[in-house]
Amino acid sequence: MSKKKHLYSEETHIVHGIEHSHTTTMDLVPPIHMTSTFRFEDSDHGAGVFDGSAGGYVYTRIGNPTVDLFQEKLALLEGGEAAVATASGMAAIAGTAMALAGPGDNFVACNAVYGGTFALFNNHLRTYHMEPRFIAPCNANTLGRVDALIDRQTRFLFMETPANPTLDVINIELWAYLADQHGIPLVVDNTFASPYLQKPLALGAEIVVHSATKYLGGHGDIIGGIVVGGKKWIQQIKADYMDHFGPSMSPFNAWLILRGLKTLAIRMDRHSTTALKVASWLEKHPRINRVYYPGLASHPEHLLAKKQMKQFSGILGFDLKGGLEAGKIVMDNVNLCTLAVSLGDCETLIQHPATMTHATYSNEELKAAGISPGLVRISIGLEHPDDIMNDLETAFSLIGP
Numbered sequence: 001m002s003k004k005k006h007l008y009s010e011e012t013h014i015v016h017g018i019e020h021s022h023t024t025t026m027d028l029v030p031p032i033h034m035t036s037t038f039r040f041e042d043s044d045h046g047a048g049v050f051d052g053s054a055g056g057y058v059y060t061r062i063g064n065p066t067v068d069l070f071q072e073k074l075a076l077l078e079g080g081e082a083a084v085a086t087a088s089g090m091a092a093i094a095g096t097a098m099a100l101a102g103p104g105d106n107f108v109a110c111n112a113v114y115g116g117t118f119a120l121f122n123n124h125l126r127t128y129h130m131e132p133r134f135i136a137p138c139n140a141n142t143l144g145r146v147d148a149l150i151d152r153q154t155r156f157l158f159m160e161t162p163a164n165p166t167l168d169v170i171n172i173e174l175w176a177y178l179a180d181q182h183g184i185p186l187v188v189d190n191t192f193a194s195p196y197l198q199k200p201l202a203l204g205a206e207i208v209v210h211s212a213t214k215y216l217g218g219h220g221d222i223i224g225g226i227v228v229g230g231k232k233w234i235q236q237i238k239a240d241y242m243d244h245f246g247p248s249m250s251p252f253n254a255w256l257i258l259r260g261l262k263t264l265a266i267r268m269d270r271h272s273t274t275a276l277k278v279a280s281w282l283e284k285h286p287r288i289n290r291v292y293y294p295g296l297a298s299h300p301e302h303l304l305a306k307k308q309m310k311q312f313s314g315i316l317g318f319d320l321k322g323g324l325e326a327g328k329i330v331m332d333n334v335n336l337c338t339l340a341v342s343l344g345d346c347e348t349l350i351q352h353p354a355t356m357t358h359a360t361y362s363n364e365e366l367k368a369a370g371i372s373p374g375l376v377r378i379s380i381g382l383e384h385p386d387d388i389m390n391d392l393e394t395a396f397s398l399i400g401p
């Protein structure tokens with residue numbers, strides 16, 4: 001196997017990954033290895049594969065060549081040593097948390113996170129006696145409070161940036177420094193940015209998790225996840241959770257994500273420029289109270305976003321004058337924008353966090369996380385920006401005077 005690593009610019013790596021000399025059939029695109037198990041040449045070879053002294057695969061839950069290609073590619077793009085792919089983004093987050101902490105342990109997390117992550121931390125991990133210590137808001141002023149929450153049983157820090165659905169931008173470098181001071185890892189959910197726009201490991205985080213369902217796959221046709229980091233962490237997460245709890249990725253899904261990933265750079269460029277256009281238009285619109293988008297100079301952490309991200313990605317939120325009632329009229333009357341959760345697809349998706357993706361939060365928890373009842377979230381797709389704005393304008397006009 002010939003491996004050429006880190007020789008090219010990022011856009012080229014996104015298309016090619018690590019070049020392997022392919023099979024004798026000389027495929028341009030590697031085939032899908034749809035097999036549950038793998039043959040051994042003889043009993044010695046089988047024993048050798050099991051104890052690691054011989055090369056080869058055993059069983060697809062533990063390892064598969066197509067899934068390996070996806071793992072290698074993400075490790076390359078995130079600048080990590082290794083990666084483990086999972087059945088979903090939630091499996092990546094659950095597996096990481098369960099491998100890093102145990103009963104009696106705690107971890108500190110920003111409070112504005114994906115709704116499923118919040119439910120996992122706040123409900124399910126508590127039943128395993130793992131205590132989430134939430135912090136809000138997560139800016140430079142509250143860093144001292146994060147520090148004060150860390151004790152000897154704290155196993156990791158967790159953040160999502162930009163965060164869901166408030167588009168808060170959190171300082172990765174500062175949190176990583178703090179984690180390092182306490183000898184624990186910072187885990188960053190990099191789903192909203194993708195490795196093309198933001199590289200948490202280069203800023204000091206030790207572990208990156210993704211919902212590959214979103215920008216990595218990019219086409220809304222799979223569910224998948226991945227954890228990237230140092231070999232030591234990935235081995236621990238694999239051995240302590242993934243291999244035997246079993247949320248492994250299907251080779252077919254890995255293949256589809258690899259296919260989607262090739263256009264990551266051009267998709268993210270386009271998502272970002274269109275989102276900035278739509279956000280700037282919304283900000284001046286008389287129907288709008290507030291727009292949440294890290295690319296706007298009015299965003300409280302715009303300078304930080306500029307520093308730690310290459311561009312600002314495709315997700316934005318807005319509060320309409322008239323709150324939830326007005327928001328409902330818009331969501332029920334858009335035609336091009338599709339009323340659906342998820343994000344990072346080619347199609348523009350619109351949804352209402354308080355009753356949809358963040359229905360796992362109580363009213364008090366929504367308030368604490370800064371999620372207003374009228375907040376509408378849009379994942380800007382790859383359509384022409386004028387069509388997206390025209391569609392919104394038509395729906396706005398139905399709100400009434």
Ligand SMILES: *Cc1c(COP(=O)(O)O)cnc(C)c1O
Nearest residue numbers: 088089090114164191211213224
């Ligand atoms: C969607 C999402 C998840 C969960 O991923 P699934 O693939 O749906 O399990 C986690 N974090 C963020 C930021 C997400 O957007």
